[in-house]
Amino acid sequence: MSAPSSPSRLGPSAVGPLSELLASCFHQDALTRWMIPDDRRRAELLPGFFRVFVELSAAHEGVLTAGDGEAVLLFLPAGAVVDEEALDGALSAALGGYAEAMRAIASLQAQGHPAGRPHYYVSFGAVRPGRQKGGLMSALLERMLRRADAEGVGTYVEASSPGGEAASRRVGFERLGPDLVLPGDGPVLRPMWRDPR
Incomplete structure (x- = not known):
């Protein structure tokens, strides 16, 4: 298993492949299917959607990769200021x-987001099929958590799948408040929190 890369080493040439990896891994995720119901349009639009988040996280040194680009974790560190507009x-x-639809998701996320508590915020993580269940995501999460622990701040994530929740629980996250349910019997986001150690 390759060691996770340093977040500062993400070069411009990595943005496209990481965006494609996330798009591929999230193509059948309940959240993206709710946002873009049509399979073809979802396949067309998700790489650009994830590119926004890769670039946002990279601007705050919040991208970790492992397995020669086969796994990626996006996050924002405590104190990161995002230009919402x-x-x-x-x-x-x-x-x-x-x-x-994305704005509806963001509005729901804002309702459950812990306010007044400095924290790292995990936005997305993915491991290419065939490399899953090999410890790559746990290694990325643990590396990020060492940073958060060193700064004495918590970490927050909204799990959108059983796999995401399981990976989060393995590294010490616990449920935080009620689930966030999207309209029309939409998918569920499970807020989870980990205190610093």
Whole structure:
């Protein structure tokens, strides 16, 4: 198993492949299917959608990779300031008519997000099929958590799948508050928190 890369080593040439990896891994995720119901359109739009988040996390040294790019973890460290207007514009450009669904997700996430508690925020993590269940994601999470622990701050994630929840629990996350349920019997996001150690 390759060691996770340093977040500062993400070069521009890595942004596209990591965006494609995330798009591929999340193509059948309940959250992206709710956001973009049509399979073909989802396949077309997800790489651009994830590129926004890869670039956002990279700007805050919040990208870790392992397995020669076969696994990726995106996060924002405590104190990261996000230009919400610019982010909304980038997501609107990437998603077109599906941007309103993304705004509904973001609004729901804002309701459950822990306020007034400095923390790292994990946005997305993915491992290429065939490399899953080999410890790559746990290694990435543990590396990020060492940073959070060294700074004495907690870490927050919203798990959108049983696999994501299981990976989070393995490294010490616990449920935080009620599930976030999207409209129309939509998918569930499970808020989870880990105190610093």
